[in-house]
Amino acid sequence: MIGSPPKAIDVAGLVVYRGDSLAVDGVDLEIEPGIITSIVGPSGCGKTSLLRAIAGFERPAAGSIAIDGESVVGPDRWVPPERRRVGMVFQEGALFPHLSVAENVRYGIRGGPESRVAEVLGLVGLAELGHRMPHELSGGQQQRVAVARALAPSPRVILLDEPFVNLDATLRERVREDVRQILDRAGITTVLVTHDQEEALSVARRVAVMDAGRILQVDAPEDIYLRPESARVAEFIGDGQLVPCTVEGGTFVSAFGTGSCEGTDGDGRLFLRPEDLEQLSEGRDGGVPATIVGRRFYGHDVLDRVRLDSGEEIEVRCLSSTVLPVESVVRIALRRRLYRVFS
Amino acid sequence: MSAPPISVGSARALVWPLRDRPRFSPLLAGVALATAATANAPLAYIVIRALGAGPERLWASIGTPLTVGLLARTLALVGGVVALAVAIALPLAWVVVRTDLPARRAWAVLGALPLVFPSYVAALALVATLGPRGYVSLWIEAWTPIRIGGLVYGYTGALLALALFTYPYIFLLLVAALRDLDPAYEESSRSLGAGRWRTFFGVVLPQLRPALYGGSLLVALYTVSDFGAVSILRFNTFTLAIYNAYRALFDRSVAAALSLVLIVLAVGLIAGEGLLARRLPPHRLRASRMPSRARLGAWKWPVILFLGALAVVNLVLPLGVLVFWGARAVELGHPLGSVWQPAVGSLGVALVAALVTVGLSIPIVIWAVRHPSRLSRAVERISRAGFALPGIVIALALVFFVTRYLLPLYQTLALLIVAYVIRFLPEALAATQAAVASVSRRFEEAARSLGQSQLGTLRTMTLPLVRPGLLAGAGLVFLTTMKELPATLVLRPTGFETLATRIWSSAAEGIYSQAALPGLVLVAVALPPTYLLVIRPALEDRDGTTSRGGDR
Missing domain, CATH: 1.10.3720.10 (MetI-like)
Known part of the structure; x- marks a missing residue:
């Protein structure tokens, strides 16, 4: 590692038990400085345990963690949470209910300059609300105060544990965008843990997909979505289904059509998302005949379930302005250039 | 319609x-x-x-040195009992909920069990062990020049008999409050650079106030209305004075006047608790998961020693006294x-x-x-x-x-x-x-x-x-x-x-x-x-x- 700049967070060989069960199973993870990284996975995958180990609330059974190049967990090394300079934002903000907004923010900078309280409250756009009590704020405001409180002592990293999960759907998107901009502007290394893949992809510059205690893939959001490295990642991120195919010399053959692919020769599983297929309009050649057997209407687009003559079914995403009635016979075709085939 | x-x-x-x-x-x-x-x-x-009876008569019955003395003694007893009860209940609740103490549930049950002893049984146990002819006193006096027999009568005895057996009211409320307190508060505090002590006093304790106030009110009311312990241990509070006024004089106006003062005292305690509780912020967060437990480490044995000593004093001792004297009674042919x-x-x-x-x-x-x-x-x-x-x-x-x-x-x-x-x-x-x-x-x-x-x-x-x-x-x-x-x-x-x-x-x-x-x-x-x-x-x-x- 000599010569390369230290990672903001460097996790190596981390093992964490929750009670008797293995929550984190030998994770290696490097977090890039100055950007938002999300850790996404199904509930119980160990993502929260990983985050809490970084914050210092879980004692790993093995492995090491370094923050800004300083070891905080390792063999014979344990830095308690209050000396890690790691800011944490919880699900419901966890603002201290007996302290005002300003007192909450001041809690972490005891003895520091009073101007810092106003500064971070201004950063989250709540400069006027310092005298309020937490229960007098809306859910979104509470979450912004929680971010301000975490930022106040100038931590090395900010950790967010499912911070938007308790906000209702319409509010969630707005608060999420607010918080993303605040953290971007602060230019602070941020790790966001979420089970919501849309949140993970839209907020972060890098995404780590986790399952069963292991990190499956770390990449930019578009790479995670378009170029999943394993069938597990493909299935977890976005809709889609795996269909059988055979590969020979970079070309696959499946019931839904043929095309170019990455993958080894032989039998494989082709990963198809609904938007990888299209219903051909009248007058276009090619495609496979199929019957529309079901429909989910979303407004801007439509998910049609179609059945081939051979009995196989798949979902196809279409624009709502072009759909044919259910039970129509259509022809479907693959529309991407390059596909992923998993062995 | x-x-x-x-x-x-x-x-x-x-x-x-x-x-x-x-x-x-x-x-x-x-x-x-x-x-x-x-x-x-x-x-x-x-x-x-x-x-x-008219304000003059009322004032004549309550505006006396006797009443002032009763009030002072009763308030001193309430203050002492509540303080001692909190001092026992708070650490006890914390170790059974928030530490890795072995057999936490069993210790919690043992900590609450003294509730089965009414105050007069507690007082009886105290007199029978630490009183002038009590077993522990006799044993100590046989081996040392210390004379402790008289101590159980009066304030000290009443304080011990009430505090050692009523603290579970506070303890049980604190256990529930500590368990329901979302660990995110403590973890936020730690992340913000506060150590264990500042976290406890700055974040945890303030949120235990509803339980502390509510439990203390129960203990305070129990104390002002207790008759069994103070009468056996001869500590003259309102209840005992009212009883004596009724028995000895059958003087209604004195007993009624003292009763009125006692009611005002009880209502005052309730109102005071209400005022304190009203100033608390409403609670919203409920623990969604178990708190991480503090490691007792080297403190494990001192803590167990404290819990064991407490159980000896307020469980083994009273029960032992009852069993011992029960056996004697059978022996004596009762x-x-x-x-x-x-x-x-x-x-x-x-x-x-x-x-x-x-x-x-x-x-x-x-x-x-x-x-x-x-x-x-x-x-x-x-x-x-x-x-x-x-x-x-x-x-x-x-x-x-x-x-x-x-x-x-x-x-x-x-x-x-x-x-x-x-x-x-x-x-x-x-x-x-x-x-x-x-x-x-x-x-x-x-x-x-x-x-x-x-x-x-x-x-x-x-x-x-x-x-x-x-x-x-x-x-x-x-x-x-x-x-x-x-x-x-x-x-x-x-x-x-x-x-x-x-x-x-x-x-x-x-x-x-x-x-x-x-x-x-x-x-x-x-x-x-x-x-x-x-x-x-x-x-x-x-x-x-x-x-x-x-x-x-």
Whole structure:
């Protein structure tokens, strides 16, 4: 590692038990400085345990963690949470209910300059609300105060544990965008843990997909979505289904059509998302005949379930302005250039 | 609404629920009003008696050095007991909820179990071990020149007997509060750079205030109304002075005036707690997962030593005294049957009191919960007057009242039951209210729309659904009636004895062998309801499962 700049967070060989069960199973993870990284996975995958180990609330059974190049967990090394300079934002903000907004923010900078309280409250756009009590704020405001409180002592990293999960759907998107901009502007290394893949992809510059205690893939959001490295990642991120195919010399053959692919020769599983297929309009050649057997209407687009003559079914995403009635016979075709085939 | 236009079956069924929905059965309303009036009769009578004599007479009875001394002693006792009880309960609750102490649940149960000992048994145990002829005193005096025998009488003894056996009220509330406190608060604090101590005092303790205030109020009220411990340990507080004034002088105005001061003191405590609690911010976060437990490390053995010593003092010691003297009693040839009569007396009155009290609480609660109005809620609120009325005050008020207006009731079991109802109606109301509030009124509306009358709905739908809650309430009233001393002592018919009066009179005379067997029976009867109705619910989550972490 000599010569390369230290990672903001460097996790190596981390093992964490929750009670008797293995929550984190030998994770290696490097977090890039100055950007938002999300850790996404199904509930119980160990993502929260990983985050809490970084914050210092879980004692790993093995492995090491370094923050800004300083070891905080390792063999014979344990830095308690209050000396890690790691800011944490919880699900419901966890603002201290007996302290005002300003007192909450001041809690972490005891003895520091009073101007810092106003500064971070201004950063989250709540400069006027310092005298309020937490229960007098809306859910979104509470979450912004929680971010301000975490930022106040100038931590090395900010950790967010499912911070938007308790906000209702319409509010969630707005608060999420607010918080993303605040953290971007602060230019602070941020790790966001979420089970919501849309949140993970839209907020972060890098995404780590986790399952069963292991990190499956770390990449930019578009790479995670378009170029999943394993069938597990493909299935977890976005809709889609795996269909059988055979590969020979970079070309696959499946019931839904043929095309170019990455993958080894032989039998494989082709990963198809609904938007990888299209219903051909009248007058276009090619495609496979199929019957529309079901429909989910979303407004801007439509998910049609179609059945081939051979009995196989798949979902196809279409624009709502072009759909044919259910039970129509259509022809479907693959529309991407390059596909992923998993062995 | 006017009568339904058509009286054909189906059309009627559509019309009538609307027609009589807002009305509450006048019969039940009458019962509720009568109960509320009875519950406030002693209070009203004391106030009228004390004020009726005129301000000069009132001031002459209470503005004396005697009253000032009583007030000072009572307040000193309340302050000391609450402080010592908090000092025991707070660390105890913390170690059993938030540390990796082995066998936490067992320690928690042991920590709460002293609740089974009424104060007069606690006092008896104290005198029998640390008193002038107590075993521990004799042993110490045989080996050292230290003389401790006199210490248990007066303030020190009363303080120990009350604090060591009432702290569980605070402890159980703290356990629930600590368990329900979201660990995210502590973790936020740690992440913000605060160490363990600053986190505890800056974030945890402030959020335990509701439990601390509520528990302290219970302990304070227990202390001001206690008669058993202070009388055996000869520490002259209001209750003892009132009793003595009544016994020695039969002087109504002095007893009434002192009672009034005692009521004002109790109401003041309740109001003070209310003021403190009102300034607290409302709570929203509820623990979604188990807190991480602090490692005791090298502290493990000192903590276990502290817990063990506590259990020896407030469990092993009193039980040992009872067993030892019980065995002596058998050895000395006390007839075992002598405990039979007070046991039957206790069980009988406690059972009747439990059924009557819970039964009377039902109309009050249903009226207030299902037909809320200013009147129904006011009836429910004033029915809780007994919360602020010490047993001795209720008893004296009833004696004064019936000897003047209802002489045939004097020295009857019925009057004793009335006193129990007044004293323990608040407990029954709380239990019934929790039970009724947990039943959705949709069930009742469904029953009404299926053709049941209001009383029919109560009988076929509401009561079966609330029965477990009512039984719990009855169990609580049974338990507290079994242990009740001062009202029983004053109101019992001549010759009628309960376990409590037998223990007290034997202990007050220093005849421990006569107190031991009734004491053992009382503790044995009190143990199951104390565990099932008080300790276990408090140690479990609100949804009834023992605390376990959610999955993550």
